[in-house]
Amino acid sequence: xxxxxxxxxxxxxxxxxxxxxxxxxxxxxxxxxxxxxxxxxxxxxxxxxxxxxxxxxxxxxxxxxxxxxxxxxxxxxxxxxxxxxxxxxxxxxxxxxxxxxxxxxxxxxxxxxxxxxxxxxxxxxxxxxxxxxxxxxxxxxxxxxxxxxxxxxxxxxxxxxxxxxxxxxxxxxxxxxxxxxxxxxxxxxxxxxxxxxxxxxxxxxxxxxxxxxxxxxxxxxxxxxxxxxxxxxxxxxxxxxxxxxxxxxxxxxxxxxxxxxxxxxxxxxxxxxxxxxxxxxxxxxxxxxxxxxxxxxxxxxxxxxxxxxxxxxxxxxxxxxxxxxxxxxxxxxxxxxxxxxxx
Amino acid sequence: xxxxxxxxxxxxxxxxxxxxxxxxxxxxxxxxxxxxxxxxxxxxxxxxxxxxxxxxxxxxxxxxxxxxxxxxxxxxxxxxxxxxxxxxxxxxxxxxxxxxxxxxxxxxxxxxxxxxxxxxxxxxxxxxxxxxxxxxxxxxxxxxxxxxxxxxxxxxxxxxxxxxxxxxxxxxxxxxxxxxxxxxxxxxxxxxxxxxxxxxxxxxxxxxxxxxxxxxxxxxxxxxxxxxxxxxxxxxxxxxxxxxxxxxxxxxxxxxxxxxxxxxxxxxxxxxxxxxxxxxxxxxxxxxxxx
Numbered sequence: 001x002x003x004x005x006x007x008x009x010x011x012x013x014x015x016x017x018x019x020x021x022x023x024x025x026x027x028x029x030x031x032x033x034x035x036x037x038x039x040x041x042x043x044x045x046x047x048x049x050x051x052x053x054x055x056x057x058x059x060x061x062x063x064x065x066x067x068x069x070x071x072x073x074x075x076x077x078x079x080x081x082x083x084x085x086x087x088x089x090x091x092x093x094x095x096x097x098x099x100x101x102x103x104x105x106x107x108x109x110x111x112x113x114x115x116x117x118x119x120x121x122x123x124x125x126x127x128x129x130x131x132x133x134x135x136x137x138x139x140x141x142x143x144x145x146x147x148x149x150x151x152x153x154x155x156x157x158x159x160x161x162x163x164x165x166x167x168x169x170x171x172x173x174x175x176x177x178x179x180x181x182x183x184x185x186x187x188x189x190x191x192x193x194x195x196x197x198x199x200x201x202x203x204x205x206x207x208x209x210x211x212x213x214x215x216x217x218x219x220x221x222x223x224x225x226x227x228x229x230x231x232x233x234x235x236x237x238x239x240x241x242x243x244x245x246x247x248x249x250x251x252x253x254x255x256x257x258x259x260x261x262x263x264x265x266x267x268x269x270x271x272x273x274x275x276x277x278x279x280x281x282x283x284x285x286x287x288x289x290x291x292x293x294x295x296x297x298x299x300x301x302x303x304x305x306x307x308x309x310x311x312x313x314x315x316x317x318x319x320x321x322x323x324x325x326x327x328x329x330x331x332x333x334x335x336x337x338x339x340x341x342x343x
Numbered sequence: 344x345x346x347x348x349x350x351x352x353x354x355x356x357x358x359x360x361x362x363x364x365x366x367x368x369x370x371x372x373x374x375x376x377x378x379x380x381x382x383x384x385x386x387x388x389x390x391x392x393x394x395x396x397x398x399x400x401x402x403x404x405x406x407x408x409x410x411x412x413x414x415x416x417x418x419x420x421x422x423x424x425x426x427x428x429x430x431x432x433x434x435x436x437x438x439x440x441x442x443x444x445x446x447x448x449x450x451x452x453x454x455x456x457x458x459x460x461x462x463x464x465x466x467x468x469x470x471x472x473x474x475x476x477x478x479x480x481x482x483x484x485x486x487x488x489x490x491x492x493x494x495x496x497x498x499x500x501x502x503x504x505x506x507x508x509x510x511x512x513x514x515x516x517x518x519x520x521x522x523x524x525x526x527x528x529x530x531x532x533x534x535x536x537x538x539x540x541x542x543x544x545x546x547x548x549x550x551x552x553x554x555x556x557x558x559x560x561x562x563x564x565x566x567x568x569x570x571x572x573x574x575x576x577x578x579x580x581x582x583x584x585x586x587x588x589x590x591x592x593x594x595x596x597x598x599x600x601x602x603x604x605x606x607x608x609x610x611x612x613x614x615x616x617x618x619x620x621x622x623x624x625x626x627x628x629x630x631x632x633x634x
Contacts, residue, residue, distance in 0.1 A: 011464065015464065018471075023472065136623070137358070143615075144613075144616040146563060147560075152590055153608070156598055157598070278474075280476070281475035281476070284476060299476050300476075300479060303480045304569070306484070315477075315480075318471075318473050
């Protein structure tokens with residue numbers, strides 16, 4: 001067990017270096033002049049300068065390993081470079097956008113996991129009857145609706161028509177309060193900050209802005225978790241120990257919720273890693289549609305503008321997060337299920 | 344289970360039957376596109392015709408039964424020819440990426456050892472970049488266009504089938520019939536192809552079917568973000584990107600332009616739904632534990 005974790009931790013830097021090499025090699029498919037464009041804010045700057053001199057000065061013509069070395073040694077010193085699309089350093093850009101994404105992602109995880117598990121258990125208890133088929137078809141439909149279509153329809157109905165759930169993170173009056181001197185930004189999670197400042201209008205406003213994006217992200221993964229829970233429950237419910245429990249007269253509710261659900265959740269934990277990966281992709285679209293200034297929107301924007309310090313830094317950051325999450329999943333899997341003997 | 348029996352069961356299962364009917368429906372539309380929506384310029388059938396140069400979308404009328412999108416692109420034409428685009432994107436991406444995945448997974452699982460270790464770490468590296476972000480970066484670098492979207496999605500789309508195939512091969516490698524074939528002196532190629540791949544293909548088919556839907560969604564997402572199909576190309580994702588400026592409607596009626604989102608969005612959803620229904624029913628049929 002310990003040796004397994006150690007081995008995974010040793011592989012971690014290799015994977016991370018591989019990730020940066022992969023992204024870097026994609027970037028290097030562009031010519032030096034194309035990459036130069038990320039350094040130029042205003043076309044007027046190019047008027048009096050020799051482009052070739054600029055390329056040489058920035059080292060864009062050097063062999064790839066020298067350019068990669070420069071970048072990676074910067075990263076090792078905590079300097080990820082300058083992001084043109086954010087107008088700040090990459091690190092600053094990430095730090096300022098992280099709370100919005102984390103708030104959205106964490107709030108989405110809760111309904112996804114809880115709702116998905118409850119519905120999955122419900123479907124398995126009603127195996128092959130009407131409710132099973134209904135929930136199954138709903139799950140497949142939920143899995144088939146593209147996030148951007150769902151998000152646009154949410155905006156159309158709940159913002160355009162009903163005016164309930166506006167886009168962005170806060171209304172402008174609330175933003176004025178948050179940015180004023182009297183309001184202390186402890187975490188930049190507006191819900192938590194609102195509570196800490198005892199300003200419940202802010203809390204309410206932040207929640208109102210989060211409802212639509214949270215539902216948009218959740219819908220797909222809710223279906224996913226539900227299907228996994230259902231099939232895992234079905235398998236568990238026909239085990240001998242369940243039959244024994246039933247035979248000795250344990251109430252059906254206790255059999256299902258106490259004996260079966262716990263074991264059925266093991267496969268659900270293992271897919272959590274895959275789900276987080278998908279959530280990150282969903283964040284890109286959801287943040288873009290709902291105009292939330294988070295990491296996902298930033299990455300989409302940076303990628304389209306070929307702001308490559310931001311893209312490289314972002315993939316490194318996401319890759320790190322992802323590997324860490326996967327590691328946690330693997331370890332928790334081993335802890336939950338003692339039968340797993342990890343080599 | 345023999346494949347004939349699987350096919351029969353797919354037709355008998357109500358859920359997969361709906362999926363099959365939907366796919367056949369889309370197939371008929373794709374094949375019949377030149378007759379359903381005759382192109383005005385036969386040399387460029389994929390370019391959606393424009394009914395003028397006005398900006399505001401026009402509601403469904405007898406002339407444009409699904410209405411027109413921003414820039415007066417005919418939505419009906421875009422949907423009909425977009426069906427062809429969706430099939431082409433789906434088949435090419437899923438076909439090639441599954442092939443790569445099967446190849447990589449089989450070799451890694453069959454030969455094992457350090458080769459397996461290296462190959463699977465490379466797979467991990469590709470999986471450590473969020474799929475959509477990798478696709479956006481690669482498409483932006485290669486330049487706008489459906490061909491580049493497909494290259495990007497194939498580059499970052501083979502890992503799941505590789506991992507699935509590898510686990511299948513690992514479990515079947517120790518089966519007696521494979522060991523027997525080896526003992527009888529069958530070559531590696533023959534064992535891999537005849538005994539291993541043919542006996543492990545079904546889970547891959549389920550995975551591929553489910554991936555058809557998600558790949559078409561991802562490709563249309565890229566078009567929606569404006570880095571996929573070129574402007575005016577018949578592509579469902581692009582039809583929806585035309586709707587972005589009109590989501591909040593106008594003149595006190597927020598759902599005034601509903602058709603610009605709901606019609607192309609419905610087409611994508613139904614298309615993915617059909618593949619997912621089949622994949623889901625397939626899984627139930629092949630997993631005897633669940634019956």
